Amino acid sequence: MRLSLGIFVAAGMMSLAAARADDLSEAAGHYTIDPASEINFNVGQVGGGGISGKFPDFTGSMDLDAHDLGHSRVAFVLKPASLTTGQDRIDGFLRSSAVFDASEYPDVVFRSASVERTGTDTARIVGAITARGITYKATFDAHLDRKSGRALSFTVTGQVPRLPFGMGIGVPIYDNMVAFNMTLVAKRG
Amino acid sequence: MFRNSSQGYGWVSVGLHWLMAILFVGQIGLGYATQAVTDPALQFDLYQWHKSTGFLLLALALLRLTWRLSERQPDDAPSSRSLQRSAKLVHLGLFVALFAVPLTGWAVASTSVLDIPSYVFNLVVIPPLPLTPSDAAEAFWSTLHATLAYGAAALIASHAGAALWHQFIRRDGLLRRMWFRSA
Numbered sequence: 001m002r003l004s005l006g007i008f009v010a011a012g013m014m015s016l017a018a019a020r021a022d023d024l025s026e027a028a029g030h031y032t033i034d035p036a037s038e039i040n041f042n043v044g045q046v047g048g049g050g051i052s053g054k055f056p057d058f059t060g061s062m063d064l065d066a067h068d069l070g071h072s073r074v075a076f077v078l079k080p081a082s083l084t085t086g087q088d089r090i091d092g093f094l095r096s097s098a099v100f101d102a103s104e105y106p107d108v109v110f111r112s113a114s115v116e117r118t119g120t121d122t123a124r125i126v127g128a129i130t131a132r133g134i135t136y137k138a139t140f141d142a143h144l145d146r147k148s149g150r151a152l153s154f155t156v157t158g159q160v161p162r163l164p165f166g167m168g169i170g171v172p173i174y175d176n177m178v179a180f181n182m183t184l185v186a187k188r189g
Numbered sequence: 190m191f192r193n194s195s196q197g198y199g200w201v202s203v204g205l206h207w208l209m210a211i212l213f214v215g216q217i218g219l220g221y222a223t224q225a226v227t228d229p230a231l232q233f234d235l236y237q238w239h240k241s242t243g244f245l246l247l248a249l250a251l252l253r254l255t256w257r258l259s260e261r262q263p264d265d266a267p268s269s270r271s272l273q274r275s276a277k278l279v280h281l282g283l284f285v286a287l288f289a290v291p292l293t294g295w296a297v298a299s300t301s302v303l304d305i306p307s308y309v310f311n312l313v314v315i316p317p318l319p320l321t322p323s324d325a326a327e328a329f330w331s332t333l334h335a336t337l338a339y340g341a342a343a344l345i346a347s348h349a350g351a352a353l354w355h356q357f358i359r360r361d362g363l364l365r366r367m368w369f370r371s372a
Contacts, residue, residue, distance in 0.1 A: 045306050046306050046308050046314055047306050047308075047314040047316075049304070087302055087303070089302065089303060090303060093229055093233075093303075096229040097228065097229060097230065098228075098229040098230035098233060169230050169233055169234075170233060170305075172308070172311055173237065173305065173306050173308045173311070
Protein backbone atom coordinates (compact mmCIF):
# COMPACT_ATOMS: atom_id res chain seq x y z
CA MET A 1 0.00 0.00 0.00
CA ARG A 2 2.75 2.35 1.07
CA LEU A 3 4.84 1.33 -1.92
CA SER A 4 2.05 1.81 -4.38
CA LEU A 5 1.34 5.27 -2.96
CA GLY A 6 5.02 6.15 -3.38
CA ILE A 7 4.98 5.03 -6.99
CA PHE A 8 1.81 6.98 -7.58
CA VAL A 9 3.29 10.20 -6.15
CA ALA A 10 6.53 9.74 -8.06
CA ALA A 11 4.67 9.13 -11.28
CA GLY A 12 2.55 12.19 -10.62
CA MET A 13 5.58 14.39 -10.05
CA MET A 14 7.23 13.11 -13.18
CA SER A 15 4.22 13.82 -15.30
CA LEU A 16 3.95 17.31 -13.73
CA ALA A 17 7.61 17.98 -14.57
CA ALA A 18 7.04 16.75 -18.10
CA ALA A 19 4.03 18.99 -18.44
CA ARG A 20 6.04 22.05 -17.28
CA ALA A 21 8.83 21.32 -19.75
CA ASP A 22 6.16 20.86 -22.38
CA ASP A 23 4.69 24.24 -21.52
CA LEU A 24 7.89 26.03 -22.41
CA SER A 25 8.92 23.97 -25.38
CA GLU A 26 5.40 24.15 -26.69
CA ALA A 27 5.45 27.93 -26.38
CA ALA A 28 8.86 28.31 -28.00
CA GLY A 29 8.96 29.72 -31.50
CA HIS A 30 8.36 32.77 -33.62
CA TYR A 31 5.30 34.93 -33.01
CA THR A 32 3.70 37.84 -34.77
CA ILE A 33 1.89 40.53 -32.82
CA ASP A 34 -1.72 40.36 -33.88
CA PRO A 35 -3.63 43.52 -34.91
CA ALA A 36 -6.15 42.64 -32.20
CA SER A 37 -3.54 43.89 -29.71
CA GLU A 38 -3.98 47.27 -28.06
CA ILE A 39 -1.31 49.81 -27.30
CA ASN A 40 -2.67 52.38 -24.87
CA PHE A 41 -0.82 55.31 -23.36
CA ASN A 42 -1.52 57.94 -20.74
CA VAL A 43 0.25 61.18 -19.89
CA GLY A 44 -0.73 62.68 -16.57
CA GLN A 45 -1.28 66.41 -16.19
CA VAL A 46 -0.91 68.81 -13.27
CA GLY A 47 -4.07 69.02 -11.19
CA GLY A 48 -5.26 65.55 -12.22
CA GLY A 49 -6.46 63.90 -15.39
CA GLY A 50 -4.33 63.70 -18.47
CA ILE A 51 -4.22 62.61 -22.07
CA SER A 52 -5.05 59.02 -22.94
CA GLY A 53 -4.84 57.46 -26.34
CA LYS A 54 -3.70 54.54 -28.40
CA PHE A 55 -1.57 53.59 -31.36
CA PRO A 56 -3.79 51.50 -33.63
CA ASP A 57 -1.15 50.95 -36.34
CA PHE A 58 1.82 48.76 -35.36
CA THR A 59 3.71 45.62 -36.21
CA GLY A 60 5.73 43.39 -33.96
CA SER A 61 7.30 40.02 -33.51
CA MET A 62 8.60 37.84 -30.73
CA ASP A 63 11.00 34.91 -30.65
CA LEU A 64 10.62 32.76 -27.56
CA ASP A 65 13.64 30.67 -26.68
CA ALA A 66 12.43 27.62 -24.75
CA HIS A 67 15.80 26.76 -23.21
CA ASP A 68 16.96 30.22 -22.35
CA LEU A 69 14.27 32.86 -21.99
CA GLY A 70 17.02 35.49 -21.76
CA HIS A 71 17.78 34.92 -25.42
CA SER A 72 14.21 35.64 -26.45
CA ARG A 73 13.64 38.70 -28.59
CA VAL A 74 10.89 41.25 -28.95
CA ALA A 75 10.72 43.85 -31.71
CA PHE A 76 8.05 46.45 -32.24
CA VAL A 77 7.28 49.22 -34.70
CA LEU A 78 4.45 51.62 -34.11
CA LYS A 79 3.21 54.42 -36.32
CA PRO A 80 2.77 57.73 -34.51
CA ALA A 81 0.73 59.01 -37.47
CA SER A 82 -2.02 56.61 -36.39
CA LEU A 83 -2.28 57.72 -32.76
CA THR A 84 -5.70 58.77 -31.51
CA THR A 85 -6.87 60.39 -28.30
CA GLY A 86 -10.46 61.01 -29.36
CA GLN A 87 -9.71 64.69 -29.91
CA ASP A 88 -8.50 65.58 -33.42
CA ARG A 89 -6.67 68.76 -32.38
CA ILE A 90 -4.69 66.92 -29.72
CA ASP A 91 -3.91 64.16 -32.24
CA GLY A 92 -2.67 66.76 -34.71
CA PHE A 93 -0.45 68.33 -32.06
CA LEU A 94 1.01 64.98 -30.93
CA ARG A 95 1.78 64.00 -34.55
CA SER A 96 3.27 67.40 -35.35
CA SER A 97 6.89 68.52 -35.09
CA ALA A 98 6.15 69.53 -31.47
CA VAL A 99 6.05 65.89 -30.39
CA PHE A 100 6.44 62.82 -32.67
CA ASP A 101 7.13 64.68 -35.93
CA ALA A 102 5.40 61.75 -37.64
CA SER A 103 5.97 62.95 -41.20
CA GLU A 104 9.73 63.15 -40.62
CA TYR A 105 9.98 60.10 -38.33
CA PRO A 106 7.14 57.73 -39.29
CA ASP A 107 8.29 54.85 -37.04
CA VAL A 108 8.79 54.43 -33.33
CA VAL A 109 10.82 51.26 -32.80
CA PHE A 110 11.38 49.10 -29.75
CA ARG A 111 14.00 46.38 -29.72
CA SER A 112 14.66 44.16 -26.74
CA ALA A 113 18.18 43.55 -25.50
CA SER A 114 17.33 41.04 -22.82
CA VAL A 115 14.34 39.25 -21.38
CA GLU A 116 14.46 38.23 -17.77
CA ARG A 117 11.97 35.94 -16.10
CA THR A 118 10.61 37.53 -12.91
CA GLY A 119 7.96 35.01 -11.91
CA THR A 120 5.89 32.09 -13.12
CA ASP A 121 4.00 34.20 -15.63
CA THR A 122 6.00 37.38 -15.65
CA ALA A 123 9.08 38.71 -17.38
CA ARG A 124 10.97 41.97 -17.62
CA ILE A 125 11.93 43.11 -21.10
CA VAL A 126 14.83 45.51 -21.27
CA GLY A 127 15.61 47.21 -24.54
CA ALA A 128 15.67 50.51 -26.34
CA ILE A 129 13.15 52.74 -28.08
CA THR A 130 14.09 54.79 -31.11
CA ALA A 131 11.89 57.82 -31.74
CA ARG A 132 12.67 61.05 -33.60
CA GLY A 133 16.03 59.51 -34.47
CA ILE A 134 17.01 59.17 -30.81
CA THR A 135 17.55 55.82 -29.10
CA TYR A 136 17.01 55.54 -25.36
CA LYS A 137 16.66 52.60 -22.97
CA ALA A 138 13.25 51.32 -21.98
CA THR A 139 11.97 48.61 -19.67
CA PHE A 140 8.62 46.87 -19.82
CA ASP A 141 7.00 44.31 -17.56
CA ALA A 142 5.07 41.52 -19.23
CA HIS A 143 2.49 39.25 -17.72
CA LEU A 144 1.35 36.13 -19.57
CA ASP A 145 -2.43 36.22 -19.29
CA ARG A 146 -3.44 33.34 -21.52
CA LYS A 147 -1.98 30.59 -23.60
CA SER A 148 -4.39 29.04 -26.04
CA GLY A 149 -3.29 26.89 -28.92
CA ARG A 150 -1.15 29.01 -31.21
CA ALA A 151 -1.65 32.31 -29.40
CA LEU A 152 -0.25 33.97 -26.29
CA SER A 153 -1.79 37.02 -24.61
CA PHE A 154 0.26 39.39 -22.54
CA THR A 155 -0.35 42.52 -20.54
CA VAL A 156 2.68 44.74 -20.92
CA THR A 157 3.24 47.91 -18.90
CA GLY A 158 6.05 50.41 -18.74
CA GLN A 159 6.95 54.05 -18.26
CA VAL A 160 8.81 55.93 -20.95
CA PRO A 161 10.24 59.43 -20.43
CA ARG A 162 9.61 62.07 -23.13
CA LEU A 163 12.54 64.38 -22.48
CA PRO A 164 15.34 62.09 -23.81
CA PHE A 165 13.56 61.95 -27.19
CA GLY A 166 13.23 65.71 -27.52
CA MET A 167 9.49 65.38 -26.88
CA GLY A 168 9.47 67.23 -23.57
CA ILE A 169 6.98 69.87 -24.73
CA GLY A 170 4.60 70.88 -21.94
CA VAL A 171 6.69 69.49 -19.06
CA PRO A 172 5.78 70.09 -16.21
CA ILE A 173 2.15 70.85 -17.16
CA TYR A 174 2.17 67.35 -18.63
CA ASP A 175 4.25 64.61 -17.02
CA ASN A 176 7.58 63.67 -18.48
CA MET A 177 6.68 60.00 -18.04
CA VAL A 178 4.27 58.31 -20.42
CA ALA A 179 2.57 55.23 -19.02
CA PHE A 180 2.05 52.43 -21.52
CA ASN A 181 -0.52 49.73 -20.96
CA MET A 182 -0.63 47.17 -23.74
CA THR A 183 -2.61 44.05 -24.36
CA LEU A 184 -0.58 42.03 -26.81
CA VAL A 185 -1.83 39.00 -28.65
CA ALA A 186 1.04 37.03 -30.18
CA LYS A 187 0.25 34.43 -32.82
CA ARG A 188 2.66 31.75 -33.84
CA GLY A 189 4.07 32.01 -37.30
CA MET B 190 5.62 108.97 -0.73
CA PHE B 191 3.67 105.71 -1.10
CA ARG B 192 0.24 107.28 -1.08
CA ASN B 193 -1.49 109.56 -3.54
CA SER B 194 -1.86 113.31 -2.91
CA SER B 195 -3.73 116.12 -4.60
CA GLN B 196 -0.53 116.84 -6.56
CA GLY B 197 0.20 113.37 -7.90
CA TYR B 198 0.34 109.63 -7.47
CA GLY B 199 2.27 107.82 -4.76
CA TRP B 200 4.74 105.01 -5.34
CA VAL B 201 2.13 102.25 -5.06
CA SER B 202 -0.06 103.75 -7.81
CA VAL B 203 2.96 104.65 -9.95
CA GLY B 204 4.53 101.22 -9.51
CA LEU B 205 1.30 99.39 -10.38
CA HIS B 206 0.69 101.71 -13.35
CA TRP B 207 4.05 101.13 -15.01
CA LEU B 208 4.40 97.46 -14.12
CA MET B 209 0.97 96.77 -15.60
CA ALA B 210 1.69 99.01 -18.58
CA ILE B 211 4.80 96.99 -19.45
CA LEU B 212 3.06 93.65 -18.88
CA PHE B 213 -0.06 94.69 -20.79
CA VAL B 214 1.83 95.91 -23.83
CA GLY B 215 3.99 92.76 -23.68
CA GLN B 216 0.82 90.66 -23.52
CA ILE B 217 -0.57 92.26 -26.67
CA GLY B 218 2.67 91.40 -28.49
CA LEU B 219 2.67 87.88 -27.04
CA GLY B 220 -1.00 87.39 -27.88
CA TYR B 221 -0.39 88.48 -31.45
CA ALA B 222 2.60 86.11 -31.64
CA THR B 223 0.50 83.11 -30.58
CA GLN B 224 -1.55 83.61 -33.73
CA ALA B 225 1.34 84.50 -36.02
CA VAL B 226 3.80 81.65 -35.38
CA THR B 227 3.56 78.38 -37.28
CA ASP B 228 5.84 76.16 -35.18
CA PRO B 229 3.46 74.17 -32.93
CA ALA B 230 5.94 73.72 -30.06
CA LEU B 231 6.78 77.43 -29.99
CA GLN B 232 3.09 78.27 -30.19
CA PHE B 233 2.36 76.00 -27.21
CA ASP B 234 5.04 77.68 -25.11
CA LEU B 235 3.94 81.19 -26.13
CA TYR B 236 0.38 80.34 -25.09
CA GLN B 237 1.55 79.21 -21.64
CA TRP B 238 3.61 82.39 -21.14
CA HIS B 239 0.64 84.47 -22.31
CA LYS B 240 -1.70 82.67 -19.87
CA SER B 241 0.73 83.02 -16.95
CA THR B 242 1.23 86.74 -17.60
CA GLY B 243 -2.53 87.18 -18.03
CA PHE B 244 -3.31 85.67 -14.64
CA LEU B 245 -0.60 87.84 -13.09
CA LEU B 246 -2.21 90.90 -14.69
CA LEU B 247 -5.63 89.88 -13.38
CA ALA B 248 -4.22 89.60 -9.85
CA LEU B 249 -2.53 93.00 -10.22
CA ALA B 250 -5.80 94.45 -11.52
CA LEU B 251 -7.57 93.36 -8.34
CA LEU B 252 -4.81 94.93 -6.26
CA ARG B 253 -4.97 98.11 -8.31
CA LEU B 254 -8.76 98.37 -8.05
CA THR B 255 -8.57 97.94 -4.27
CA TRP B 256 -5.92 100.64 -4.06
CA ARG B 257 -7.81 102.93 -6.41
CA LEU B 258 -11.01 102.65 -4.37
CA SER B 259 -9.25 103.20 -1.07
CA GLU B 260 -6.97 106.08 -2.12
CA ARG B 261 -7.71 109.68 -3.02
CA GLN B 262 -7.06 110.74 -6.59
CA PRO B 263 -4.92 113.71 -7.63
CA ASP B 264 -6.81 116.78 -8.79
CA ASP B 265 -7.89 116.83 -12.42
CA ALA B 266 -5.37 118.36 -14.77
CA PRO B 267 -6.33 121.93 -15.65
CA SER B 268 -7.96 121.47 -19.03
CA SER B 269 -11.20 121.96 -20.89
CA ARG B 270 -14.25 120.21 -19.54
CA SER B 271 -14.60 118.02 -22.65
CA LEU B 272 -10.95 116.93 -22.46
CA GLN B 273 -11.35 116.15 -18.77
CA ARG B 274 -14.42 114.11 -19.57
CA SER B 275 -12.75 112.15 -22.39
CA ALA B 276 -9.72 111.54 -20.17
CA LYS B 277 -12.04 110.09 -17.51
CA LEU B 278 -13.73 107.91 -20.13
CA VAL B 279 -10.40 106.56 -21.40
CA HIS B 280 -9.25 105.88 -17.83
CA LEU B 281 -12.50 104.04 -17.12
CA GLY B 282 -12.15 102.06 -20.35
CA LEU B 283 -8.58 101.09 -19.46
CA PHE B 284 -9.70 100.00 -16.00
CA VAL B 285 -12.47 97.88 -17.48
CA ALA B 286 -9.97 96.38 -19.96
CA LEU B 287 -7.61 95.41 -17.12
CA PHE B 288 -10.32 92.99 -16.00
CA ALA B 289 -12.22 92.20 -19.19
CA VAL B 290 -9.19 91.18 -21.26
CA PRO B 291 -7.70 88.64 -18.82
CA LEU B 292 -11.16 87.34 -17.86
CA THR B 293 -12.08 86.63 -21.48
CA GLY B 294 -8.65 85.02 -21.91
CA TRP B 295 -9.42 82.80 -18.93
CA ALA B 296 -12.72 81.93 -20.68
CA VAL B 297 -10.76 80.92 -23.81
CA ALA B 298 -8.56 78.55 -21.77
CA SER B 299 -11.68 77.25 -19.97
CA THR B 300 -13.70 76.50 -23.12
CA SER B 301 -10.88 74.95 -25.16
CA VAL B 302 -11.44 71.26 -25.85
CA LEU B 303 -7.67 70.87 -25.51
CA ASP B 304 -8.23 71.20 -21.74
CA ILE B 305 -4.69 72.43 -21.14
CA PRO B 306 -4.21 73.19 -17.42
CA SER B 307 -3.44 76.80 -16.52
CA TYR B 308 -0.23 76.35 -14.56
CA VAL B 309 0.79 79.92 -13.82
CA PHE B 310 4.57 80.19 -14.22
CA ASN B 311 4.65 76.46 -13.34
CA LEU B 312 3.77 77.42 -9.77
CA VAL B 313 0.01 77.53 -9.28
CA VAL B 314 -2.79 75.66 -11.04
CA ILE B 315 -5.75 77.92 -11.81
CA PRO B 316 -8.99 75.98 -12.33
CA PRO B 317 -11.10 76.66 -15.42
CA LEU B 318 -14.16 78.90 -15.26
CA PRO B 319 -17.44 76.95 -15.12
CA LEU B 320 -18.04 77.05 -18.87
CA THR B 321 -18.75 74.19 -21.25
CA PRO B 322 -15.82 73.48 -23.58
CA SER B 323 -16.53 73.37 -27.30
CA ASP B 324 -14.84 74.58 -30.46
CA ALA B 325 -17.65 77.12 -30.93
CA ALA B 326 -17.37 78.49 -27.37
CA GLU B 327 -13.59 78.73 -27.67
CA ALA B 328 -13.89 80.58 -30.98
CA PHE B 329 -16.45 83.00 -29.50
CA TRP B 330 -14.32 83.86 -26.46
CA SER B 331 -11.17 84.07 -28.59
CA THR B 332 -12.78 86.63 -30.88
CA LEU B 333 -14.08 88.64 -27.93
CA HIS B 334 -10.70 88.41 -26.17
CA ALA B 335 -8.81 89.62 -29.25
CA THR B 336 -11.32 92.41 -29.94
CA LEU B 337 -11.12 93.67 -26.36
CA ALA B 338 -7.32 93.38 -26.36
CA TYR B 339 -6.86 95.36 -29.57
CA GLY B 340 -9.51 97.82 -28.36
CA ALA B 341 -7.47 98.20 -25.18
CA ALA B 342 -4.36 98.74 -27.32
CA ALA B 343 -6.17 101.63 -29.04
CA LEU B 344 -7.11 103.11 -25.64
CA ILE B 345 -3.49 102.76 -24.48
CA ALA B 346 -2.35 104.57 -27.62
CA SER B 347 -4.75 107.48 -27.03
CA HIS B 348 -3.85 107.53 -23.31
CA ALA B 349 -0.12 107.64 -24.11
CA GLY B 350 -0.77 110.18 -26.89
CA ALA B 351 -2.58 112.45 -24.44
CA ALA B 352 0.27 112.15 -21.93
CA LEU B 353 2.80 113.05 -24.62
CA TRP B 354 0.62 115.97 -25.72
CA HIS B 355 0.67 117.28 -22.12
CA GLN B 356 4.41 116.74 -21.93
CA PHE B 357 5.58 118.19 -25.24
CA ILE B 358 2.79 120.44 -26.57
CA ARG B 359 1.27 121.90 -23.43
CA ARG B 360 4.47 121.42 -21.42
CA ASP B 361 2.51 121.31 -18.18
CA GLY B 362 4.63 118.59 -16.58
CA LEU B 363 1.58 116.38 -16.01
CA LEU B 364 3.59 113.22 -16.73
CA ARG B 365 5.64 113.83 -13.56
CA ARG B 366 2.55 113.01 -11.52
CA MET B 367 2.83 109.40 -12.71
CA TRP B 368 6.48 108.97 -11.75
CA PHE B 369 8.35 108.14 -8.55
CA ARG B 370 8.90 111.31 -6.53
CA SER B 371 10.54 111.55 -3.16
CA ALA B 372 8.25 114.23 -1.78
